[in-house]
Each structure stands twice: as structure tokens, then as C-alpha cells.
Amino acid sequence: MESLFSDQDLYPSGSGNNFADIILPVPIPRMFTYSIPYSMQSEINLGSRVIVQFGKKKVLTGIIGKVHNKPPQAYQAKPILEVLDDKPSVNPLQIRFWVWMAEYYFCHIGEVMHAALPTGLRLSSESKVQLNPNFDREESKYPLDAREILILDALENQPELSYDDCEKVLSIKSIHPILKSLVKKEAILIFEKVQEKYTPKVETRIRLTPEIAESKNALQEVFEALSGKAKQESILLKYLRDVPIMKLPKANTNGVDKATLLEEGDSESSLKTLIKNGIFESFKVVVNRLAEEEPESEPAVLSTSQQAAFEEIKHQFESKQTVLLHGVTGSGKTEIYIQMIREVLDSGSQVLLLLPEIALTTQIVTRLKKVFGSQMGVYHSKYSDNERVEVWNGVLSGRFSFVVGVRSSIFLPFDSLGLIIVDEEHESSYKQFDPAPRFQARDSAIMLAYFHQARTLLGSATPSFESYFNASQGKFGYVELTHRFGDATMPQFHLADMAADKRKNLLKLDTTRVLREKIQDALAKQEQVLIFQNRRGYSPYIQCEDCGWTGQCVQCDVSLTYHQFSEELRCHYCGYKEKTPSSCPACGSTQLTTMGMGTERIEESLSLLFPEARIGRMDLDTTRNKHGYQRLLDEFGSGNLDILVGTQMITKGLDFGRVTVVGIWDGDRILNFPDFRAGERAYQQITQVAGRAGRREAQGQVILQTRDPETQMYAQVIKGDYFEFFNHEIHDRKKFYYPPFVKLVKITTRHTDFKVAEKAALNLHHGMAEIPVKKIVLGPEKGIIARIKNQYQFESLIKLDRSGNTPVIFKEHLWKITEELKSRPEFRSVRFVVDVDPS
Numbered sequence: 001m002e003s004l005f006s007d008q009d010l011y012p013s014g015s016g017n018n019f020a021d022i023i024l025p026v027p028i029p030r031m032f033t034y035s036i037p038y039s040m041q042s043e044i045n046l047g048s049r050v051i052v053q054f055g056k057k058k059v060l061t062g063i064i065g066k067v068h069n070k071p072p073q074a075y076q077a078k079p080i081l082e083v084l085d086d087k088p089s090v091n092p093l094q095i096r097f098w099v100w101m102a103e104y105y106f107c108h109i110g111e112v113m114h115a116a117l118p119t120g121l122r123l124s125s126e127s128k129v130q131l132n133p134n135f136d137r138e139e140s141k142y143p144l145d146a147r148e149i150l151i152l153d154a155l156e157n158q159p160e161l162s163y164d165d166c167e168k169v170l171s172i173k174s175i176h177p178i179l180k181s182l183v184k185k186e187a188i189l190i191f192e193k194v195q196e197k198y199t200p201k202v203e204t205r206i207r208l209t210p211e212i213a214e215s216k217n218a219l220q221e222v223f224e225a226l227s228g229k230a231k232q233e234s235i236l237l238k239y240l241r242d243v244p245i246m247k248l249p250k251a252n253t254n255g256v257d258k259a260t261l262l263e264e265g266d267s268e269s270s271l272k273t274l275i276k277n278g279i280f281e282s283f284k285v286v287v288n289r290l291a292e293e294e295p296e297s298e299p300a301v302l303s304t305s306q307q308a309a310f311e312e313i314k315h316q317f318e319s320k321q322t323v324l325l326h327g328v329t330g331s332g333k334t335e336i337y338i339q340m341i342r343e344v345l346d347s348g349s350q351v352l353l354l355l356p357e358i359a360l361t362t363q364i365v366t367r368l369k370k371v372f373g374s375q376m377g378v379y380h381s382k383y384s385d386n387e388r389v390e391v392w393n394g395v396l397s398g399r400f401s402f403v404v405g406v407r408s409s410i411f412l413p414f415d416s417l418g419l420i421i422v423d424e425e426h427e428s429s430y431k432q433f434d435p436a437p438r439f440q441a442r443d444s445a446i447m448l449a450y451f452h453q454a455r456t457l458l459g460s461a462t463p464s465f466e467s468y469f470n471a472s473q474g475k476f477g478y479v480e481l482t483h484r485f486g487d488a489t490m491p492q493f494h495l496a497d498m499a500a501d502k503r504k505n506l507l508k509l510d511t512t513r514v515l516r517e518k519i520q521d522a523l524a525k526q527e528q529v530l531i532f533q534n535r536r537g538y539s540p541y542i543q544c545e546d547c548g549w550t551g552q553c554v555q556c557d558v559s560l561t562y563h564q565f566s567e568e569l570r571c572h573y574c575g576y577k578e579k580t581p582s583s584c585p586a587c588g589s590t591q592l593t594t595m596g597m598g599t600e601r602i603e604e605s606l607s608l609l610f611p612e613a614r615i616g617r618m619d620l621d622t623t624r625n626k627h628g629y630q631r632l633l634d635e636f637g638s639g640n641l642d643i644l645v646g647t648q649m650i651t652k653g654l655d656f657g658r659v660t661v662v663g664i665w666d667g668d669r670i671l672n673f674p675d676f677r678a679g680e681r682a683y684q685q686i687t688q689v690a691g692r693a694g695r696r697e698a699q700g701q702v703i704l705q706t707r708d709p710e711t712q713m714y715a716q717v718i719k720g721d722y723f724e725f726f727n728h729e730i731h732d733r734k735k736f737y738y739p740p741f742v743k744l745v746k747i748t749t750r751h752t753d754f755k756v757a758e759k760a761a762l763n764l765h766h767g768m769a770e771i772p773v774k775k776i777v778l779g780p781e782k783g784i785i786a787r788i789k790n791q792y793q794f795e796s797l798i799k800l801d802r803s804g805n806t807p808v809i810f811k812e813h814l815w816k817i818t819e820e821l822k823s824r825p826e827f828r829s830v831r832f833v834v835d836v837d838p839s
Helices: 038-043 092-104 109-116 146-157 163-170 176-184 216-225 230-242 258-262 268-276 304-317 333-346 358-375 385-397 407-411 441-452 465-472 498-503 513-524 599-609 628-637 667-671 678-690 712-719 722-735 754-769 806-822
Strands: 019-023 032-035 049-054 058-068 123-131 188-196 201-208 280-287 322-327 350-354 376-379 402-405 417-423 455-460 477-481 492-497 528-532 542-544 561-563 568-570 577-579 592-594 615-618 643-646 659-664 701-706 742-751 775-788 791-801 831-836
Touching (some): 019 049, 019 109, 092 109, 092 441, 123 146, 146 163, 146 176, 163 176, 201 258, 230 258, 258 268, 268 280, 304 322, 304 333, 333 455, 350 441, 358 376, 376 385, 402 407, 407 441, 417 441, 465 477, 492 513, 513 528, 513 701, 615 628, 712 722, 791 806
Parallel strands (some): 417 455, 528 659, 659 701
Antiparallel strands (some): 019 032, 019 058, 049 058, 123 188, 201 280, 561 568, 568 577, 742 831, 775 791
């Protein structure tokens, strides 16, 4: 796919340009040229939002991506209808970043724009109805029925009506046939009215009229006039409590929020009387939805090891653009981040701190707010549309020079980034799955930093293989923190053998004796417990209850997925499959079972085992609303919960001093997943959740339940030897051609007809096989979930050689192949979903 435009296009010089290329939120691989009306010449800026007509009826919000003097060859350029911004909402560096993302992640720049802009900055258009000024009822040659006359009568009283308004006029649900008839009779016109979605927050305030505020005698006369009018006098006294007489008239200018003035039950009618009598006046002001906060504390003093790591990071930044900070759980990486942030902000540059989950922001934001106050903005999807627009505008205006956010915050309009910190950089949550762009926020952040000539700090106790490999090869800098902060020690591990407990009749509700005893001890000491159950693995796997055997692919180092309907075990990477065995191939037992137990069932089991315990659950179901995370974390942090059951949300960076026991419900479920990254993910998740235990004086206890305690990876986790684990796994990655040694591209072919999807996937496979680059093409295989939303799925996996221009050449050919296939009538409605660097 060719680049949409060059750097020179992004920074045009000169004036008098008559055309603009507009980025539109449509899945088409180019921008669209519109003419610039003469009256708008002075308003046109790169990155400004404009309204344009797209097609015959659509009205869209676009972003000016380029201005020039070349009219389009294939069509007549339509004029830009309106410029929405006095100052651009998007800067040239952002557009450059969008272009890179569209090209690298094989999507359209319009899709990137749609993902980047907050919903509140996009416009909504609504069809409106108005009278045709050329229509005369008396002279019309068309007869009108009663319902049409009612609509025309309503339009005589109002200049325009929405479809909903028309339906209310006639008290019917379907207004379209009537409006269509009126259009045909040339009685009405239908047009699109475009409105901003973002609405500023407006607050009604109350103040004394200037004549009274500026004269003590006038105020005294007011009190005398209100003698005996208790309700009105109460409001005046309350106002003077908040705005003392000694500070009049200066403090009177800002007045008092109306809601605050009436919050103690005073009568609004009394206030209206005071306003009517000229004592008070009401006025409106636009206020921030995001509260202003002053810093409360200075950053903590770094320990000797933290200070050494801090200095080493700065030293590494002198020669490396990206540095990996590998610090064990509880080593105090956040305090190092704070020192780095302070230095960069003091130099006048901006800082972005990326976190993998909204759950993390709730706790870390509280810590950071105390140090940075209102200088810091927070950006994530639980914010309302209006709140996100205010953060966006706050970055544009310079109000926020430091932002904490999840992956979408890489799209904010930074213009002078000095540092990007990616905390828990190994997390799969940084990967966007649907819709496009399917980007990896960590990798995209490194590229964004490159555009800004900034530095990137990656932090993790369990680095991703890609980052650790880059550090080992000298591409990234590398700094290590090997000890926990203060007096805290690393937790003690206990491998709880579920199979052995079952044989001895000690397994109760899927809990081992060791786990029950450790939980009971913690509850007796009024300490807290975390229970982790991984929610990943939507397809169950088969395991032998006696020996712990699970089916493994003979060609890939992944578990085989159980397909119930076809009664087979299948590898979704190379296509290997075998019939489901009737007995265990390892020990001959017939006790084969599918595995899986959710957090809700675990919560129920624990409530039966420990009826006196207060138990909470943190998963997608319990944290859907905006404050769901914060409520649970506040309850747990304040000691109102004894046990918290959760998915991977609880594994990331949470710091609770009273947690001494962590239970990992089913370590095998994490490990036995059909993914070449299963071992890496298991090591990361187990180590991370174990790191929540014993972060103060008392040593933590980690109980890992498994049916196969001899698994080598468990021994490596207990030793805490990441280097040994990495060396063991990386050997297999190299042997079987997986990242970081190759580049992966996954292509999913989707269609509502099974045979059409299969045929399109096979045609795609044959086309890719002919691309003249070094590669391995696997598949197509039926998806792990064969049908989603009535669409059948076939997946192809491509392993590309990383050297030279191979990925670029492959993507250019792939683009042509998919476009050619979609041009065929039989494949016109087939979707090809390309996922670059799938997680």
C-alpha cells in the first residue's frame, strides 16, 4: 500500500491553495479532495475539523490532511461546507502518526481517525424537515390529505422539525411514507442539520447585584426590608457565609453556585423572588468537568537501589531512545516514574504514562494526583464523551502537560512529548483487537516517541519476550531492579497438588487443603486474600484428572483445542488434528474432563467454605459502570472486604498492604492454552498476581493449585529466574519460527456462508503463497470459535522474515490480492480482517 502523503505534504508552505484533501471516517484507503471556498481561505489549517458532503446525502466530519492546488481528475470537487475549528483540533505530528499506523497495521487512515478522535469531537447529523419556500397550498396541483396538512400546519409555527417531532405531531411511529409524499408534492424539503456532540458544562451562579454589593448601606437596607421574611433572609445569610461582607464587592464577581446555595433545603421560589426584586442576579458560566486539584505532597525519596536505577535510566537515554526497566514486583517502579516525570515536566516537555487497564488507573491516579495535581489529566473509556473532549482540549491548550491513560491516549494531541512511560509493558491489554486499527499500544508508543524525538521507558517485572529480546540485542537500553522496596520480601510459594488431594478426598469445591488453611489463617489475623482465576481460554481443553495429561500439538509448542461437535483435538497454528481419545494416552485413565471454572462460581464456593468472610468479585460483570473499579478497590483498600476474587484485573500493579495470601485457582488453565505465547503469559500472570502478596513487613503466601506440580515453568516462577525461563522458551520460538524471530500477520476471512468463507480463504492462501518474499503461510483453518455473529471464520497465519523490506513488500501484495478478491461478485461481501503482530 503506497504512502498517502509525504512529510512535505504535512507541512505545506505558501498560500492561495484552492483544494484540501480531507481525512474522512470511512473504510476507504485514501483521502478525498474538496474545494476551498474563497471565503474560507483564511480559516483553512492542517488538522482543523470541517464539515463536508460525502455522496448524495451523508454529511461527515473530516480532518484537513493536506492543502494544494491540484483538482481531482476522476470527479468534480465538492466545496467544504464549514470549518469547525478556530484552532486545529489535530496537529501535523498526529496526522503523520495516523499515516504510519494505517500503513503498518494494514487499515485505512479514516479508521485510524475514527479511533483517534473522541466521539464528542465528531459531529452528529439529523434529518430535518422544513417548508419548501416555493410551495403554495392554494395553488398546489396536488391534493393534500389530513395528516399532510397537520405536518404543514406544524411547520407554519416552527421553522424546522425532526422526524421524531413529525411522529409526535401525528402520534404515529412510521412517518417516512407521509414525508416521502410531501417531498414528491414539492411541499417540504428534507436536509441534514449537523450538530456538535460535545456540550460544555454550564453552571448557574448567583451573586448580589452590583449596587448592593458595592454599598454597605444598601446591604443594610436589604436586611431591613427582609425582616420577617425568614426564607429569603436565610438565603441571603447563607450567601454572605460563602462570600463574606469583608470581601465584597470583589468576591461577589464570581458569586456562588446556585445548587450549593440551595443544597440545605432552601426554597427556590424564595431565590426567584430575591432575583425579581433586584437583590440577586443569576448568570451562567462554563465550568470544567474535571476538578482542579492542587498538589498535596512531594515525591517520595528514592531508596539507594531506586536512585541507582534512576541514574542508570538517564544514562541509557543518552544513547538509546527506548529503555526497559526490569524491576521485580514491589520494587517501587512507580516512584522512579514520578522522578522521571518531574524532570521532563520541569524541562517544559509533555509526558504520557500508559497503563494497561482502567482498573490500574484508579489506584495509581490517586498517588500521582497528590504529586502533580491539576497538571495531570486522565484519559480512558470509562470517562463520558464530554469528559474525554475536555481532556483532549486540555492537552491542546496546555492545561495538561502530563496524561495518564490506557491505550487510546496515544492519540491525544501532544505537540512536544519528552517522555512516554509504558507501565506493565508486557500486558496483552495494550493490543486493540476490534475494530481497526488493530494496533499494539506499546509498539505504537515507541513510534510516537520517535516522531516527537522523545524517549520511551518500558516497565515490567515480567517483560514481554519482544522487549527483553530487543534489550539483549542492544536495541533497547536495560536497567534492572532486583529487590523489593523497604523491608518487604518476596512471597513464599506453595504448589498445591489438586490430583493428590482428590485421591485423598481432601479436595472440597475445587479447593486444596493448603489453600483453605492459608485463607483461614489470614482471616483469623484479619489479613486479606486475593483469589485469581484467569478468564482467558474461551475454548476448553481436555485434561486427565489422574495424571494431568493435556493434548499437545506434535509440530507446535501449544495445547490442542477441544472441538466438541467434531470430537477432535486441533491445532490452530499448523492444522494438525487428532480424534479425541477415549482414555488418557499417558496413564490409560478414562477420567478425561474439560476444564474451566469462572469467578462467579469461585465466589459462591468460597462463601460456602468461609461463611463469615466478606467476599467481593472483580471481573467484567462487576465493573461495567464508570465507578465499578473504584468502588471495589475502595472497599478492599479500606478493609470492608476480606477476600477479592478476580480475573487478570487484579494482577496488575495493585498495592494493598494487608494482602498476605494470594490463591491461583487453576495454574494449568493459564498454561494449557492453544497459543505459542501460553508459557510466557502463564509466567507473567502467575508472577504478577503473586507480587500482590506481602508488600509490607509480613511475608506473602502464594498458593498455586495444579494437577501437575512437576511442570518446569512452575519451578522457574518459584525461583523467580526470568532469565532461565526466557532462555528455555526462546529456543523453541527460534526452532518453530515464532516472534521475535519472525513477524506474524493473522488474516481472518469471514462470511455468513460457510462454503463462501472457505473458498475465499483458500483463494487468499493461494494468492499469498505466490508473493515473492521469504515466508511461511499456515492455514486456512477454521477459527477457534467457528462462527461469531452468524459469520463463519477461517484463519491464516503468515510468518514473515524480518530482514530487509519483506514486511512492506508482503503488505503491498496482500493489499492487491484482497482488493482483487473483493472485486469478484461471489466474494463481494466477504471480510478479510488483517491483524499485524497478533497477541
